[in-house]
Amino acid sequence: MDPATEATLRQLRETDLLRAPCPGCGAQLVFQADTQQLGCTHCGATQALEFSQNRLKENELTGDIDQELDPSRYVEQQLFSCPSCGARTRVAADAPTLNCGFCGSRAINPEAQRTRLIEPAGVLPFRLSREAAVERFRRWIGTSWLAPNDLAKAANLDNLHGMYVPFWTFDAEAHSDWDGERGDYYYVTVSGTDGRGNRVTRQERRTNWTHHSGTHDDFYDDLLLPASRGLTRHHKNAEEVLDYDLQEVVDYDPRVLLGWEAEVYDLDLHAGRAQAHDIIRQRERDACSELLGGDTQRDLRVDTSLSYESFKHLLLPLWLCAYTYRGKLYHFLVNGQTGKVSGSRPLSFWKVLLLVLLGLLVAGAALYIWNDAHGHTTVRTHFNYRP
Ligand SMILES: [Zn+2]
Ligand SMILES: [Zn+2]
Known part of the structure; x- marks a missing residue:
């Protein structure tokens, strides 16, 4: 770094003025993001930065x-x-x-x-x-x-x-350093009786606890x-x-x-x-x-x-x-x-409204198809029972 640059840097640190005048015209130099160098806002002069x-x-x-x-x-x-x-x-x-x-x-x-x-x-x-x-x-x-x-x-x-x-x-x-208990699930078949006295079996979840560190x-x-x-x-x-x-x-x-x-x-x-x-x-x-x-x-x-x-x-x-x-x-x-x-x-209010309406339409169509399918079964049942 040359002595002049070093002096500018020192001045920038010590005074609070975030200012560096253009050597050509004295206007403000600014750091340019696209070129990664200093540029003068007035005359367009540039100064490279390392x-x-x-x-x-x-x-x-x-x-x-x-x-x-x-x-x-x-x-x-x-x-x-x-x-x-x-x-x-x-x-x-x-x-x-x-x-x-x-x-x-x-x-x-x-x-x-x-x-x-x-x-x-x-x-x-x-x-x-x-x-x-x-x-x-x-x-x-x-x-x-x-x-x-x-x-x-x-x-x-x-x-x-x-x-x-x-x-x-x-x-x-x-x-x-850690220690704790780890629980692993397993299932057992439990048998019992239901309300009417019949024997029934069901799956019950248990936990096997082990200590680890x-x-x-x-x-x-x-x-x-x-x-x-x-x-x-x-x-x-x-x-x-x-x-x-x-x-x-x-x-x-x-x-x-x-x-x-x-x-x-x-x-x-x-x-x-x-x-x-x-x-x-x-x-x-x-x-x-x-x-x-x-x-x-x-x-x-x-x-x-x-x-x-x-x-x-x-x-x-x-x-x-x-x-x-x-x-x-x-x-x-x-x-x-x-x-x-x-x-x-x-x-967008209109786009959200459209989306909601679309959702309702899909739900409505699903309901219609479901109804239709069930309705059909009913009709067939009627046919079957008719002589
Ligand atoms: Zn504020
Ligand atoms: Zn300038």
Whole structure:
């Protein structure tokens, strides 16, 4: 890396201004998803970016997080907290207005706060341009035949915005000791008498209980947790679009944030780690239950211990949009790397009505055929009994 670039990078980290002027004309440079380089919004000049993957080491976690973390991992940043939903976004000190990327509320002259934060170790640069994100959305809308026909055209996508969303990834080696009772069903023939004193036999289910124990070991690699409460609060099925290929994560470079929004974590490392522990313990329990087997189980005890814990703080790209259709609000997300889409979409009243009517028609026809068949039998019976 040349000294000039290094100076720009340092300045981008230390001042809060997510700004880099074009060397040619002084206008704002932005990171372009389709070309993976910086481009000038005014004169069209471009500047190549080289990414590295050298500093992406895992941070070890053994005990107390606060005492362990190297102070150089932290960075002070100017943050804006949304007054209505609490999401925290990085902001230029002189930004006159801010639209919250999550709830859409607007703040004039937002008050920024300097906050000490863990600096991201890596970032996945946006790959999907705005046009590509819109295209994915239209295709997704098109795959639902219950959606209104004019939806792709009528949905207002003005507030579609690309945002780097904060995540934690956790690694851990898990060892579980388990023991429990496994029940296997078998059937016996029981004989008795019915109400009128006749001998009858019937099958009765019994359970054979046996005690088992064992161990289970697994390595959890890059368990991905959103560090943004705004994301999980506003997008119920956010998980569906998080199919990131983390092999493409590069060393954190603030230049890829130029021209994009970047949210700052509000689920801190402690809370993230606790969530990761819960997920791992549940998966270990499921794995041990699988090992115990049987038709039913009781008293399964699983004792899981974790070692070689480490974490990374990453920024990953996501397109977010709240759109209105006939006065109602819907949300959708597009993965900024893979293009996967998830969200809510309106159903066409007429198409749903048609489907219901069709269902009634099928049920009616079935009933008619059934009636007809039975009616037929009755007629034949009549014939048989006639002389
Ligand atoms: Zn320029
Ligand atoms: Zn908000």
